[in-house]
Amino acid sequence: MPCAECTCKDKITKEQWEGLDAVVAKHKSTRGSLIQCLHEAQELIGFLPIEVQKRIADGLGIPVADVYSVVSFYALFSTQPKGEHEISVCLGTACYVRGADSVLNEIQDQIGIKAGETSKDGKFSINVVRCMGACGLGPVISIDGQTHGRLKSDKIKPILEKYNS
Numbered sequence: 001m002p003c004a005e006c007t008c009k010d011k012i013t014k015e016q017w018e019g020l021d022a023v024v025a026k027h028k029s030t031r032g033s034l035i036q037c038l039h040e041a042q043e044l045i046g047f048l049p050i051e052v053q054k055r056i057a058d059g060l061g062i063p064v065a066d067v068y069s070v071v072s073f074y075a076l077f078s079t080q081p082k083g084e085h086e087i088s089v090c091l092g093t094a095c096y097v098r099g100a101d102s103v104l105n106e107i108q109d110q111i112g113i114k115a116g117e118t119s120k121d122g123k124f125s126i127n128v129v130r131c132m133g134a135c136g137l138g139p140v141i142s143i144d145g146q147t148h149g150r151l152k153s154d155k156i157k158p159i160l161e162k163y164n165s
């Protein structure tokens with residue numbers, strides 16, 4: 001059942017809670033299974049709000065602070081629902097040396113959120129990745145899985161406009 005103090009914008013369904021409990025039960029007796037458990041929970045629910053982190057901590061019998069520190073350390077875990085359009089910005093070395101940080105800053109400025117966040121209208125979320133395997137095209141981003149390469153800050157606005165209509 002959803003907990004009473006659930007603050008998630010998108011409520012988690014009864015079926016998702018049951019699925020989460022099954023995931024936790026599967027990993028309960030395996031030491032060092034927290035990351036795998038979090039992966040499966042995020043796959044099931046789409047994100048890892050604090051209510052989900054508490055449920056996992058309780059189920060695995062570990063402090064919620066341990067769960068939180070893992071969730072906040074790895075960029076691939078999100079505590080917010082993903083946006084309609086998911087933007088991944090590569091900050092791997094090959095992209096970084098060609099100005100990926102300026103590209104990320106421009107995207108953050110254009111949308112008005114930071115990496116790891118979702119825009120209030122639910123349209124975009126931004127995350128940072130370490131390599132997309134397209135280093136020769138750097139700086140590279142992907143939006144909904146479509147790659148955009150050889151980017152400069154001034155190319156960002158027209159790209160985002162296509163997804164804003």
Ligand code: FES
Nearest residue numbers: 090092095132134
């Ligand atoms: S470093 Fe960016 S695609 Fe490899």
